[in-house]
Amino acid sequence: GENVEQHPSTLSVQEGDxxxxxxxxxxxxxxxxxxxxxxxxxxxxxxxxIRSNVGExxxxxxxxxxxxxxxxxxxxxxxxxxxxxAVYFCAASLYNDMxxxxxxxxxxxx
Amino acid sequence: xxxxxxxxxxxxxxxxxxxAFWCNPISGHNxxxxxxxxxxxxxxxxxxxxxxxxxxxxxLPKDRFSAERLKGVDSTLKIxxxxxxxxxxxxxxxxxxxxxxxEQxxxxxxxxxxx
Numbered sequence: 001g002e003n004v005e006q007h008p009s010t011l012s013v014q015e016g017d018x019x020x021x022x023x024x025x026x027x028x029x030x031x032x033x034x035x036x037x038x039x040x041x042x043x044x045x046x047x048x049x050i051r052s053n054v055g056e057x058x059x060x061x062x063x064x065x066x067x068x069x070x071x072x073x074x075x076x077x078x079x080x081x082x083x084x085x086a087v088y089f090c091a092a093s094l095y096n097d098m099x100x101x102x103x104x105x106x107x108x109x110x
Numbered sequence: 111x112x113x114x115x116x117x118x119x120x121x122x123x124x125x126x127x128x129x130a131f132w133c134n135p136i137s138g139h140n141x142x143x144x145x146x147x148x149x150x151x152x153x154x155x156x157x158x159x160x161x162x163x164x165x166x167x168x169x170l171p172k173d174r175f176s177a178e179r180l181k182g183v184d185s186t187l188k189i190x191x192x193x194x195x196x197x198x199x200x201x202x203x204x205x206x207x208x209x210x211x212x213e214q215x216x217x218x219x220x221x222x223x224x225x
Contacts, residue, residue, distance in 0.1 A: 001168075004152075006152075031211065032211040034213065034214075036216075042218070043201070043216040043217060043218050043219060044153065044201075044216050045216070046213050046214075049213065051211060089152045089153070091152075093211070095211075096141050096158060096160070096165075096205065096207075096212070097155075097158070097166060098143075098155070098214065099155070100152030100153050100154070101152050102150075102151055102152050103150070103151065103152050
């Protein structure tokens with residue numbers, strides 16, 4: 001089955017800096033790669049996703065890149081704000097079989 | 111539109127006791143998932159339903175866990191008997207399609223503590 005690894009496990013940045021979180025996946029057939037944000041005590045919520053036929057997608061301060069050959073994808077957050085502090089999960093999916101990474105705890109210091 | 115509803119939100123039980131969780135997915139969502147999330151970890155899939163059929167239960171500890179989704183809508187997840195290691199947040203999620211590539215919407219979760 002699919003195995004997703006996520007790095008780093010914790011990330012601390014200064015407000016206004018950029019943050020990058022990286023994930024690798026094992027099943028080359030996976031075709032859908034969402035990113036979820038989970039604030040303390042709350043449910044995971046989708047912030048951006050990308051499909052295997054696209055190399056990059058951007059939504060305001062958030063962007064995701066996908067390298068199918070290397071089987072890795074990354075989340076980029078620019079101009080970070082304190083409210084970006086949360087745990088971020090990447091996931092890889094084939095059809096509806098989705099596997100999650102272990103998460104990255106992002107702290108944005110004001 | 112209401113999101114995914116779960117109950118109870120919190121449950122504290124003694125080991126060896128049974129416990130059940132309930133999930134009501136978003137209306138019209140065919141696919142329903144149960145995940146377990148341990149502290150500091152990502153969600154781990156327990157079981158996935160397409161309508162009323164369990165299509166992936168390979169990660170469900172079948173000696174003590176059971177699930178059902180009657181009529182392809184609401185679902186219940188049961189643990190009997192509970193063990194200390196079952197303490198976790200149990201998340202239910204639903205998605206619209208069966209072909210994959212659809213956003214999963216999560217419920218608020220049930221935080222289970224086994225003492």
